Amino acid sequence: METEWPFRLVRCKVTFPQHPARAHDLGVFLRLAELMADLGAQDTVLLHTLTTLWMFLPTDKVIGLRDALKPLLDAGFIVGAEVAEAPLCDLSSNIFYRRPDLVQHIVLHPDMPETIPLTHDTPRICELCHVRPSRPAPERDEESGVEEFLCAVCAGFREKSSREGRFNKLGGSWEKENFPVAWVRIALDYDRLWCVLKDLFRRYVKANTDLPDDTIREHVNQLRDAALMVDFTRDYNDLLRHFADALRRDFGDASIEEIAGERPELLVVALKEAGQAFKIVDTFETEFRSVFPLCEDDSPISLSISISNAKYPFFEHWRFLDAPQQANAIRIQAVGRARLELSIPRFRALRNLGLEETKASSKLHNAAAVFARTDSHLLEQVDLLDGIKKFPNLFAATSQGFSVADLLAYHKIAGIGGVL
Template sequence: MGEALIPEIHDIGKLTNKKHNFEELNIDLNTATWKGIQEHHCSGNFTKYPTNLDTFLLCIADSKASAVSRAVRGKGHAVYNVYKLWKPPREKMTIPLIKTDKGIQEIINFIASKPTADEFFRKYERFLKERSEDANPGCNITSLYVHSKLTGQFYRILKSIKNKQIKDADIKGKTKGEISNLIRMVGNKWKITVLKVKIHFPQNPVRAKDMNVFKLMEEFIGDIKKRYPDNVMFSTSNELLILSPVESNLLEYMENRAEKFGFWLEIKSENQLIRGLNLEKMRNVSSKYFELSPKINPPICEICQLRKASREIVEGEVIEHLCEKCFNIRNLGATLPKLADWEKTGNPKVVYIKISLEMDELVAILKKLYISYLKEVGITNAEEVVEIRFSLLSEFQTDYNEFLSALETKIINKYGEENVQQILKDFLCIKIEKTSEIKQILKIYSEYFKNFFPKFRENLSPIKVSLTCANVKFPFIWNWKILDNPKDDINVSLIGKGEMNLKAKQIDELLNIKLPSIKLLHDLSRTSEISKKLAWIMLNDKSEKQRYREFEGLRKAILSSGIDYDDILIFAKIMGG
């Protein structure tokens, strides 16, 4: 039995109606993975328990990768489907548990073939994604798929801890009670560093080639995820949640890489006991900036304003002064080729659409939704027992990534691949003919947001969307200042003409407003630029009956929808363009 234990396969028995460690089958496959399947618990519910260091660490990893504390149990029968807090589930699984002797033998044969983790996920992915990790009511909030992946990550992190001071000899020959005490001791002594790192760039991008900085950020985050695949627990386009052994040099590596790229890092960290890993308690807050000269002689770089400009760029009558780093970013080449081509061939209108997700806000909102669910299943002290664990964020990550991918695919299908430039996975640029096309983009976003995250429409949403519209040659920095600072769930700005900010639940009301003719929208837009009061008089003027009737939809929206008058006027400008 010299092969490595594959921790991801430890709960394969949960796909059947048998005791999931298969101890009742009285089979010994004599492989490390089989031993992990049988020995990854140390409780009264199972006869078998860890008998070597690998299964001991797997037992701890399994617990850390669970959705909730084992103390949280609601009332009612087993619930095998996953209750996603942001999207209430179907009534039952579409794939039934494996109950036949033939089906169970197929699983045993699969385990005996010594599969890799990738082979396991390829074969059972759909089933694993439907089956909840814990079928107890109130605990069924993550899938067996996410739990299996996360157990593998935790297992390898625990294996990588140096000076564990526990060896095989400390495990072998011990009673279940002694192993249970040893697990408690480890939980109260071993520590892991929890890190939240947000990445920032100092540049104020002006031209399309200055936006290469986004591709550098993507490269930076991609490098961390590739180098430390087990340590990254959650990620967005500018934020990482990381677990690492206390003695790891992971943060130092990130800081060195950030300095090379010219980024600065906003860091929250805490060395936490394994027993009480907590997403909400990171008390050490710091920032890591790259070294700056104490004195910068002019000219100063016009893009980052942090370094001496060593390059002079002359294009026609325009002269720019750039530092070496910003010059190199601009000269990386056309990493956003469509944007560069649009700049060269004319000055078309473009819409930038940026999806933003704040991790701290996500945790807070998931906590509220979870409290509500726990109360539904009879847990009266939900506020006291609730906690958001890494597995729930991993479950959300899967759906969030699918949402971004589906949204981009739909937009490309609607506007054509030649008219859509991906800047980041959550950041697109769309070439349009008229500003009124923004309504269609909002409609697509609303449809997919409603499909993936219906609970966020009813409550507060951690996901924000911002759209800006301007000509492609307009300095990008003015778009970015709005895109990077969303004021509400849905934000739309016509650069230089105004913006509207809405709650997610208001979007359907906005999109369903009965609009007057394009000419009247033009007239209303021009009037509002002179005076909003005058525009209000125009909307309510009964002297022209036809116009009064056409404005009825806008009047109703202003008076009964809860959407601000200013936002309605901006929408009129959008639809009149």
């Protein structure tokens, strides 16, 4: 029977070896977004985001895994793949958790020469990716005069972004005007989504039937959720579009660069006024609530924001933006200054306290200094509570369990914006 035919379910994570430093190095994301869109149009692809790809392949080798991913590999990308092979009737996304013994872990690299002879034609290794031989002639930056030896792939990414007129604000006017910028990444964690879908299904069955808990648990364990993940990804793409449109309305095109082309999962915003970093989060929260109202408490979608001056190396931001999702859906860092991580409901509660209007920065700094000297949260709280009734909003925040570190980080981030 057809349901007994073996198939492969493949989920992939796409990465790249480059360490983007200059604005035009971000052409790597333009190329990645194009390739993922092309692959996403194929019948074998179930779903994709900017860096995630799920495929459904036969096992007869007519379409091999490397052949299916060839466009990505030829463009210099690295693909980590988890491959589960099973009869069609038993193949769903939960097989990665239910039957880990059937899952292979594979890392596919672009074809590379075994050795790179260092001659006058290939004088050195590419300075951007460190894996391919460079072109004979160096690339010269017209503004700084710096010369770099790049391979054809990395030079191609720069040439692509330059040819398409991308990232001119980031590498030009924003640097000259010295505005802080916020790198914004939205990501969907499919491991967390699997848990969320199970919980939502359990709650739905419990609310609408009289089945005993053991029977409900059995139904949950048998849930075939691949189709649900495809539908969720479609709604996720709607969220991305709504979020990007709302940011353009709020900030204007002159303050936004979309890094990944047609996929607004990665963009950068110039913060020309204080408080605009939190305005980005407010926009995300509003659009998220309209699309996924039942997922706020345990969101499989995260918003990460990393703030610095425009010249700060992007690859340092990317380490933060591409880190696996933790418990909190909202993650904000001001490089070298502050870091704040909260769930969506906790962030909304903090925003509703109106702390921007509370001139309590010195009090928070003093309490933090007490902790730094004593390593005692008790003494930190004693210092904070001394005279805190002069700051009713701050008192309300501590009553709701927000830490001194959270409140101080909030104050620091709220003050970022305008010319540095």
